[in-house]
Amino acid sequence: MADGWLRNAVVEAIGTMALVFVTVMVLGVSGLATPAALAYGFIVAALVASLGHISGGHFNPAITLAMLLARKIDVLGAAAYWVAQFAGGAVGALVVMLSTSEESVAAGTTRVNEEVVSIGGAIALEALATFILVLVVFGTVLDERSPVSVYPFAIGGAIIAGNAGLLQVTGGALNPARGFGPAVVSGEWDGLAAWLAGPLIGAALAWVLYQFVISDRQPSKPDFPEPVPPPPGPSLLP
Amino acid sequence: MADGWLRNAVVEAIGTMALVFVTVMVLGVSGLATPAALAYGFIVAALVASLGHISGGHFNPAITLAMLLARKIDVLGAAAYWVAQFAGGAVGALVVMLSTSEESVAAGTTRVNEEVVSIGGAIALEALATFILVLVVFGTVLDERSPVSVYPFAIGGAIIAGNAGLLQVTGGALNPARGFGPAVVSGEWDGLAAWLAGPLIGAALAWVLYQFVISDRQPSKPDFPEPVPPPPGPSLLP
Amino acid sequence: MADGWLRNAVVEAIGTMALVFVTVMVLGVSGLATPAALAYGFIVAALVASLGHISGGHFNPAITLAMLLARKIDVLGAAAYWVAQFAGGAVGALVVMLSTSEESVAAGTTRVNEEVVSIGGAIALEALATFILVLVVFGTVLDERSPVSVYPFAIGGAIIAGNAGLLQVTGGALNPARGFGPAVVSGEWDGLAAWLAGPLIGAALAWVLYQFVISDRQPSKPDFPEPVPPPPGPSLLP
Amino acid sequence: MADGWLRNAVVEAIGTMALVFVTVMVLGVSGLATPAALAYGFIVAALVASLGHISGGHFNPAITLAMLLARKIDVLGAAAYWVAQFAGGAVGALVVMLSTSEESVAAGTTRVNEEVVSIGGAIALEALATFILVLVVFGTVLDERSPVSVYPFAIGGAIIAGNAGLLQVTGGALNPARGFGPAVVSGEWDGLAAWLAGPLIGAALAWVLYQFVISDRQPSKPDFPEPVPPPPGPSLLP
Numbered sequence A, B, C, D: 001m002a003d004g005w006l007r008n009a010v011v012e013a014i015g016t017m018a019l020v021f022v023t024v025m026v027l028g029v030s031g032l033a034t035p036a037a038l039a040y041g042f043i044v045a046a047l048v049a050s051l052g053h054i055s056g057g058h059f060n061p062a063i064t065l066a067m068l069l070a071r072k073i074d075v076l077g078a079a080a081y082w083v084a085q086f087a088g089g090a091v092g093a094l095v096v097m098l099s100t101s102e103e104s105v106a107a108g109t110t111r112v113n114e115e116v117v118s119i120g121g122a123i124a125l126e127a128l129a130t131f132i133l134v135l136v137v138f139g140t141v142l143d144e145r146s147p148v149s150v151y152p153f154a155i156g157g158a159i160i161a162g163n164a165g166l167l168q169v170t171g172g173a174l175n176p177a178r179g180f181g182p183a184v185v186s187g188e189w190d191g192l193a194a195w196l197a198g199p200l201i202g203a204a205l206a207w208v209l210y211q212f213v214i215s216d217r218q219p220s221k222p223d224f225p226e227p228v229p230p231p232p233g234p235s236l237l238p
Helices: A005-028 A034-055 A061-069 A075-099 A102-107 A119-142 A151-166 A176-186 A192-214 B005-028 B034-055 B061-069 B075-099 B102-107 B119-142 B151-166 B176-186 B192-214 C005-028 C034-055 C061-069 C075-099 C102-107 C119-142 C151-166 C176-186 C192-214 D005-028 D034-055 D061-069 D075-099 D102-107 D119-142 D151-166 D176-186 D192-214
Strands: none
Touching: A005 A119, A005 A151, A005 A192, A005 B034, A005 B075, A005 B102, A005 B176, A034 A151, A034 B034, A034 C005, A034 C034, A034 C119, A034 C151, A061 A075, A061 A119, A061 A176, A061 A192, A075 A102, A075 A176, A075 C005, A075 C119, A102 A176, A102 C005, A119 A151, A119 A192, A119 B034, A119 B075, A151 B034, A151 B151, A151 C151, A176 A192, A176 C005, B005 B119, B005 B151, B005 B192, B005 D034, B005 D075, B005 D102, B005 D176, B034 B151, B034 D034, B061 B075, B061 B119, B061 B176, B061 B192, B075 B102, B075 B176, B102 B176, B119 B151, B119 B192, B119 D034, B119 D075, B151 D034, B151 D151, B176 B192, C005 C119, C005 C151, C005 C192, C034 C151, C034 D005, C034 D034, C034 D119, C034 D151, C061 C075, C061 C119, C061 C176, C061 C192, C075 C102, C075 C176, C075 D005, C075 D119, C102 C176, C102 D005, C119 C151, C119 C192, C151 D151, C176 C192, C176 D005, D005 D119, D005 D151, D005 D192, D034 D151, D061 D075, D061 D119, D061 D176, D061 D192, D075 D102, D075 D176, D102 D176, D119 D151, D119 D192, D176 D192
16 A cells, blocks of 8 residues: 555545536536536636736636635735736626626626525535635646646636536636626626635635645745746747 | 557557447437536546546546556555545535535436336446546556646546436446445435446456557556656646 | 736736636527537637648638737738638638538628627627637747647637637627638628627737737747747657 | 748638638537537547557548558558458447447437438538548647647547537538448448548548648658657656
């Protein structure tokens, strides 16, 4: 039996929990999530692939909180990111309102389906889905042993799965800025607790697990948003 | 005619069999599988990308069985993984029950559609889909000649295809822990034979094929869950 | 607080704006976009992966405009690309007409849904979606710090997301040649302003942002369509 | 204006043609293709990622024809592959019949929708979609300048797009073995011309274009199915 078997078993339990959680949610509750989940997951993958090496590619106050806890960004930097993220979310929803209508924005606001879930349950579900998302971010972005260049699509995949599972239940924000933008434009704040508290709690719990259970043998890395030299690998294109 | 042509022809036959099997199943029997299959495949891809370098990224008792047969994990380690996987699956379903309802978990339990398939047929279908999944794991994770960093999404792709094909027939578990979690929470055990025996049989058959036909020229690698040094490639992110 | 925090905050704001924009559009307005968006995104990913190292993999006059502004192609080369792209788009639609019918081509023409959006709004939406697409191209193709080999699927992901969001609103061309081909074959020119002006404006704005805000520390690279030696990485296949 | 501008313009025209062709087909004719196209594309991606370095990962008589024309496989080897591929396709459909019913196989057989397309049109459409698929194979598998490790998903992406576009029209086989397997089991041979002649013609045309226009500056590589040493890159997993 190899060293670290208990840590490995914890990882196996978490991973299996995640896949059963997601598949049961999709089949048991949500069913119409395909284009929304794919659009959300693929845009985040594309943005992380193209801009992640510049700012870190958070685009999500919960991920910034996790990076702050992990000391990959300082408090002032995190505050600047949070302002930028909430402002960016509001502008994204504002463009939809100005070009189409306020009803479109209201229909695109994340809200809790109270026939299916209580507020406490919605916070727990958003926390669990974001916990999985932040574990994926830590495991692919901060862990040097992860396979090369997979992090944009691993993060996008965690969003596709989590959003598909939660869309008809909590809205599937997994990100306070995703909830805030359309809410501030449409005035629909019903889902506030779910999209604000849930992701922040999930991100903090993911940091606790990663810091104290998973990463015990890992070397430290420099702060997250520092500039890096070009990688030594093959150049991408002419 | 190159050396190894018979082995290569076996590989071509298996691959072509797999793609015809999957496409005929989807078109002929299942038709509504998109969000469920995508969520299942992408969450496994994300988990394997982020946690695979820590525990091996099985999250599936059938894959652990295959790795035990391939001597990449020892018996005690495999037993610990199995306990962790079944416990994780149960927790995943329990969270859904506590936050929504037992009916949601029942609706998300994998079950056999007996209008379409017999129990024996369901076991055979789960076995074949898991056989393909485990071949993909062996070919991308254990085989050093595979392309770099593709294994998370290759494994996720095998799950998307297999689940899309089987969802309306056997439930498309491809994984005993995927079947066990919601069954133990909801008390619906109808699909037990399909999701338990099918994947274990398929995984064992995949190991037989890989061991005795496909991998004859392959160098041995160290045990699966050992720690590895950071890869020498380009560092991923700041 | 790290150097470049203002640039990083701009990047975070843009990224968060993009994801809220896309998810609100899909949920609020479009809902049936899955197969069309996936086909569009995956064919572009496949073409960029297979032909991008030969011609640069634009396949889009708006991307050629952005590369001309970025001095990665000269004016004559860009003119040749534009002629090729519009001609290729027309041939693609002509094949559909000759093998099926003119009605099929008319049904596949991008058009503005005037119940949902004004012409000005449609131009703005196409401009914003193409702005995000060109940012992704710049960030993954021109920026040497981006992760290895992700650019085909990052670009495809930006198209899946943008097209899924806009399909029922502006048609979701994100590319003047995508609009031109079926329009010239079917004679349906209603969406002209949206698919022609929108993407060109968005591409120019993406270049402005990239040139003056994002790329300030980046080393220059040679002209875009020059031949390159084989990469030093592992050879792909036998 | 860079050298090779005419070749580059041809590439741009082909690529733009491909994307307009696919998007117009999906929107204009097919609309329900999502789970079938995803399952087909992702299973091929997974198989090519896991078994491509062993047999070459054809799984398609049309690709074997293209590799024979490109002298990457000899005639006897190609004949063995063809027998294996047609036999594998038949076994895949046979498993579906034995575990479910002959009607399931009949429903999964590729057939031509004669309300929408003539036989000649169906052959042309299958030829064009397979032409694009084989271009992607050549450009990512044989061309050493392509990005690292993208070929499985580029090939899968070409299949998702082509199948989504053609599913309701010609069946979207893009592969004679995909057509043959369910046809020989169910006895439904109506689509024979489309799924047999179309892909073979398309593959031969792709070879002509690649050989005489695209690949003029490319160094030769050894025969396709030869064994290769492990790549020097980072080892994948423990």
